[in-house]
Amino acid sequence: SILVSFTNVRALAAVLILSYMAVPLLAFGAAALLFGLHSDYGVGLMVSAAAPSTLASSIIWTRLGKGNDALALTGTMLTNIIAFITVPLILQFALGSAVSLDPFGMGKKLFFTLLVPVILGQVARAFNASLSDRLKKPASFVNRFIVLIIILSAVSSASVEAARKGASVSDIILVIIAVAVVHSAALLLGWFGGKFMGIARPERVAISITGSQKTLPVGAYIAENFFPALAFAPIPVLLYHASQLVIDSFAIDVWKRAANTSNDVNRTAASSLLEDACSSGDAPTGSGRDCAG
Numbered sequence: 519s520i521l522v523s524f525t526n527v528r529a530l531a532a533v534l535i536l537s538y539m540a541v542p543l544l545a546f547g548a549a550a551l552l553f554g555l556h557s558d559y560g561v562g563l564m565v566s567a568a569a570p571s572t573l574a575s576s577i578i579w580t581r582l583g584k585g586n587d588a589l590a591l592t593g594t595m596l597t598n599i600i601a602f603i604t605v606p607l608i609l610q611f612a613l614g615s616a617v618s619l620d621p622f623g624m625g626k627k628l629f630f631t632l633l634v635p636v637i638l639g640q641v642a643r644a645f646n647a648s649l650s651d652r653l654k655k656p657a658s659f660v661n662r663f664i665v666l667i668i669i670l671s672a673v674s675s676a677s678v679e680a681a682r683k684g685a686s687v688s689d690i691i692l693v694i695i696a697v698a699v700v701h702s703a704a705l706l707l708g709w710f711g712g713k714f715m716g717i718a719r720p721e722r723v724a725i726s727i728t729g730s731q732k733t734l735p736v737g738a739y740i741a742e743n744f745f746p747a748l749a750f751a752p753i754p755v756l757l758y759h760a761s762q763l764v765i766d767s768f769a770i771d772v773w774k775r776a777a778n779t780s781n782d783v784n785r786t787a788a789s790s791l792l793e794d795a796c797s798s799g800d801a802p803t804g805s806g807r808d809c810a811g
Contacts, residue, residue: 523592529721532712533571533593536729538604541704542567546612548696555613558750559693562741565751566758567700568608569737570597575763576728583770584777585723593728605740690753697758701765704730723773727766734759 523530545567549560571594580590597604708726717725737755745751 523586523589526589526592526721528715529586529589529712529717529725530593530596532708532715532717532725533589533729534596534600536704536708536711536725537571537593537597538568538608540707541700541730541732542608542612544700544703545696548700549612552692552696553689558748559689559696559754561613561745561748562751562754563693563696563700563758564609564612565741565745566697566732566737566755568605568612569732569740569755570594570601570605571728572731572733573598576731579727579731579766579770580724583723583727583773584720585727585773586720587724589721589724590728593724597728598733601736605736609740690757693754693757694761697754698761698765701730701758701762705765705769719777726769731762731766732758 542564545563546555549555549557549563553560553563555561555564573594576594577587577590581587705726708729709722712722712725734755737758738752741748741751741755
């Protein structure tokens with residue numbers, strides 16, 4: 519359950535470390551190596567890495583991969599709740615003074631954009647749960663509409679500038695490679711890092727997905743509103759999101775098959791043990807029907 523997940527401090531710490539330390543460091547290296555930290559693509563890659571986890575898809579992907587979806591939900595909530603603090607700090611640290619950035623101003627805007635709506639929603643629900651339930655569908659529609667507008671705005675501005683300045687195909691290919699490598703490396707770090715820490719497989723799936731996935735709307739909002747002079751900055755944000763959908767679909771398939779194989783092995787082992795117990799007459803009380811079958 520969600521309450522139990524909040525007590526899983528080690529797993530939640532792994533999510534936060536992966537999301538707000540490992541991914542930004544990987545992106546920092548890729549941006550510095552391939553584009554330059556203060557170029558459009560370098561800034562866009564850092565914006566992608568600094569963003570919080572996806573609000574819905576990380577939970578869905580975790581569930582599909584036979585992972586702990588309650589932990590994914592808790593981890594996603596935490597990354598979004600503290601984003602107004604972590605995002606400005608990461609970008610200030612990575613980009614420095616070479617890029618015009620007001621960390622306090624960014625943090626304040628992100629606080630009102632990300633956290634205040636959640637707080638107001640919970641307060642409204644506490645006062646009138648039935649009204650909140652009735653407004654759930656309209657509010658969800660409005661939310662999706664706003665997200666769509668943010669994404670379309672970022673896509674539109676990037677497309678216009680790409681057409682005007684003539685975005686290099688080789689640069690776009692480099693961006694695709696960069697975001698794919700950063701996301702894949704984060705997935706592997708979450709999986710094998712969790713294994714090294716002795717964390718169980720379902721929790722490792724949640725850590726890998728939640729810690730490596732980055733939300734598109736927040737990234738697009740940051741690129742569009744805080745770096746308007748860098749017209750190509752939204753491109754890595756958009757491509758990171760696309761890459762995580764493709765890469766995670768393969769990872770989920772592998773994890774799902776591994777989980778099914780593990781279950782089959784466990785069932786076979788249990789059946790074999792029961793047969794041995796039946797043959798020796800040591801079967802537990804009440805298992806006579808299983809022995810007879």
